[in-house]
Structures are given as C-alpha cells and as structure tokens.
Amino acid sequence: MADNAFMNPQILTDTANKLVAAGKGLLAMDESTPTCNARFAKLNIPQTVESRRAYRELIVTTPGLGECISGAILCDETIRQQKKDGTLFLKVLTDACIISGIKVDAGAKDLAAHPGEKITEGLDGLRERLQEYFQMGARFAKWRAVIAIGEDIPSRSGLEANAHALARYAALCQESGLVPIVEPEVLMDGDHTLEQCRKVTEEVLRNVFIQLNCQRVLLEGMILKPNMVLPGLTCPTSATPDEVANTTVKSLWRTVPAAVPGIAFLSGGQPSELASARLNLMNVRFKGHLPWALSFSFARAIQQPALEIWRGWEINVGAAQAALLHRARCNRAARRGEYTAGMEKR
Numbered sequence: 001m002a003d004n005a006f007m008n009p010q011i012l013t014d015t016a017n018k019l020v021a022a023g024k025g026l027l028a029m030d031e032s033t034p035t036c037n038a039r040f041a042k043l044n045i046p047q048t049v050e051s052r053r054a055y056r057e058l059i060v061t062t063p064g065l066g067e068c069i070s071g072a073i074l075c076d077e078t079i080r081q082q083k084k085d086g087t088l089f090l091k092v093l094t095d096a097c098i099i100s101g102i103k104v105d106a107g108a109k110d111l112a113a114h115p116g117e118k119i120t121e122g123l124d125g126l127r128e129r130l131q132e133y134f135q136m137g138a139r140f141a142k143w144r145a146v147i148a149i150g151e152d153i154p155s156r157s158g159l160e161a162n163a164h165a166l167a168r169y170a171a172l173c174q175e176s177g178l179v180p181i182v183e184p185e186v187l188m189d190g191d192h193t194l195e196q197c198r199k200v201t202e203e204v205l206r207n208v209f210i211q212l213n214c215q216r217v218l219l220e221g222m223i224l225k226p227n228m229v230l231p232g233l234t235c236p237t238s239a240t241p242d243e244v245a246n247t248t249v250k251s252l253w254r255t256v257p258a259a260v261p262g263i264a265f266l267s268g269g270q271p272s273e274l275a276s277a278r279l280n281l282m283n284v285r286f287k288g289h290l291p292w293a294l295s296f297s298f299a300r301a302i303q304q305p306a307l308e309i310w311r312g313w314e315i316n317v318g319a320a321q322a323a324l325l326h327r328a329r330c331n332r333a334a335r336r337g338e339y340t341a342g343m344e345k346r
C-alpha cells in the first residue's frame with residue numbers, strides 16, 4: 001500500500017467504521033444544483049440559492065437526526081452554506097455528532113465512442129479540492145459512476161473506464177485523509193430483468209475491486225455504495241422483496257472483499273417504504289453471517305416525503321422535519337432487521 005505524508009490507515013479505518021456504526025446510516029443531501037432545482041420545480045418551489053439553503057437548513061437542523069444518521073453528504077454549494085443565524089452547516093452537523101462528507105465528482109458525461117454510456121469526470125485538480133474540503137472539516141467523500149443496462153451495454157471498456165476513475169478518486173481521497181464512498185450505480189431505467197441486473201452488477205463490482213486494488217486503495221478505509229439488484233423499471237416481471245434481498249446479497253458476497261467495513265446502498269428512485277423493507281429483509285436474513293455491515297446512503301428515500309411536505313413554506317418546516325426523522329428512524333430499524341410495515345402508520 002502507498003505510504004505518503006497524509007494518509008493514516010488507522011484514522012481512515014476508524015472513520016469508515018463510524019460511518020457504518022450499528023443502527024446508523026448516511027444521508028445523501030448532495031444533489032447538484034440542476035438536480036435540486038428539478039426536484040423543486042416539480043413542487044413549484046422557487047429555484048434559488050436561498051430556497052436551496054433554506055431546505056438544507058431544514059434538513060441539518062432536524063432534531064434527533066444524529067440518532068440515526070452517522071454522516072451527511074454535502075455538495076460544494078452546501079458545505080459553504082450557513083443557517084440563517086450564520087452558523088455553518090458543518091458546525092451544525094458536528095454538534096449533532098454527524099460526520100460531514102462531500103460529493104467531489106463533476107457529473108457523468110457521454111463516454112466518447114460509446115453510445116448510451118457515461119463516464120464520470122472530476123479527477124483534474126481533485127487533490128487540491130480534497131485538501132481544501134479536509135481543511136474545512138469534511139472527513140469523507142463521494143464519487144458516483146453511472147452504468148446503464150441496454151442492448152450491448154455496458155461494454156467492457158465502459159466498465160473499465162468507470163472503475164478506473166473510481167479507483168483514482170478513492171486513492172486521492174485516502175491520500176488527503178478522506179474516506180472514499182465508492183458508488184458504482186447500475187441504473188433502474190430499462191426493461192432488463194432481475195437476472196440481467198445481477199450479472200451486470202457483479203461484473204461492475206468485479207471491475208471496481210480490481211481497479212481499487214491496482215490503485216492501492218486501503219479497503220478497510222472505504223465504503224461501497226452500490227445499487228440493490230432490481231429488475232428494470234419497465235421490466236414486465238417484478239421481483240418479490242425476498243428475491244431482491246437474496247439476489248443482492250448473493251452478488252455482494254461473490255464480489256466484495258471481506259476487508260470492506262460496510263456497504264451503504266443508494267435508493268436509486270425506489271419508493272421510500274420499499275427501500276426500507278428491502279434493506280430490512282437483507283438484515284433479517286443475513287445479519288451475523290456477512291463480513292460487512294449492510295447500511296443505507298439514501299437521498300430520495302429519506303428526503304422525498306419531507307420535501308413534499310415542505311414545498312418551500314416556512315410554516316411546514318416542523319412537519320417536514322418530522323417526516324425526515326421518521327424515514328431516518330425506519331432505516332435505522334431496517335439496519336437492525338426490526339423494520340415493520342406498522343411503523344409507517346403514524
């Protein structure tokens with residue numbers, strides 16, 4: 001493993017373990033400005049810096065959030081933002097015992113000569129940006145690669161390019177003292193079957209770990225953020241929660257080294273309750289038999305109900321925070337294998 005001035009394997013390992021501590025998970029609130037604006041537009045919320053700030057203030061000041069959330073992923077705009085009273089969000093999170101993380105990729109762009117495939121950009125100047133975020137107080141980072149399933153895709157070269165970029169990012173993070181969240185997302189769009197998603201997910205993860213090893217990434221000091229294995233949104237055959245839980249864990253079992261401390265799923269657009277139910281079932285079935293923690297790093301599956309209540313109105317802040325905390329508590333229960341549909345009847 002690479003030895004350098006900044007990297008401290010023990011600190012990275014400790015941070016990674018804190019991020020997947022029992023009963024806690026990650027809250028992704030790192031939507032880029034265009035993504036956040038698109039979600040606001042659907043609910044007629046003004047698409048301004050101030051609206052985005054007010055919404056993020058609502059999230060970070062939710063009382064009790066630290067009971068269920070170990071880390072929050074911010075974006076560049078948000079890490080510099082403050083509450084109305086001038087307190088930096090970073091401080092609000094630290095006071096709530098929530099570790100701050102930062103999304104550092106520059107988004108997925110078309111991969112040249114590969115119609116339908118994307119490559120995530122953002123490696124240029126990344127070392128300097130990571131050093132700045134560390135100075136500000138961030139202790140982990142996120143980079144998302146996007147893999148679509150379709151006719152003849154993903155290609156081998158597309159998979160390798162994305163895995164290589166993820167590994168270069170992860171090594172740079174560790175050099176700067178940040179735990180990398182490695183997120184290769186196989187998208188739900190399309191009519192592919194559960195079995196096709198399983199094959200692609202396994203191939204993606206195999207490539208990712210080959211590249212992580214090539215780039216000398218410390219596996220103990222990272223978190224994997226994969227998709228659950230699911231049939232495509234327009235697949236005529238649906239999958240039961242049992243099939244999803246079994247297939248997802250089987251794929252991870254085959255591909256993720258035991259040294260990785262935790263796996264924190266993205267929600268990928270699944271309905272919030274279903275995301276909790278599927279995570280719960282995996283923990284009910286397999287907890288105690290797996291080398292890594294099975295956790296969550298949800299954006300929409302935690303935030304969406306709160307956003308729909310808030311709708312940009314100050315008067316709705318308390319109710320929106322209650323909805324956010326409720327979803328965080330449901331996912332805490334799912335980590336423990338204690339989530340029930342009855343929890344949704346509030």
Ligand code: 13P
Nearest residue numbers: 028266267268298299300
């Ligand atoms: P979703 O949970 O909404 O898929 O978002 C997770 C995420 O961080 C995407 O990069």
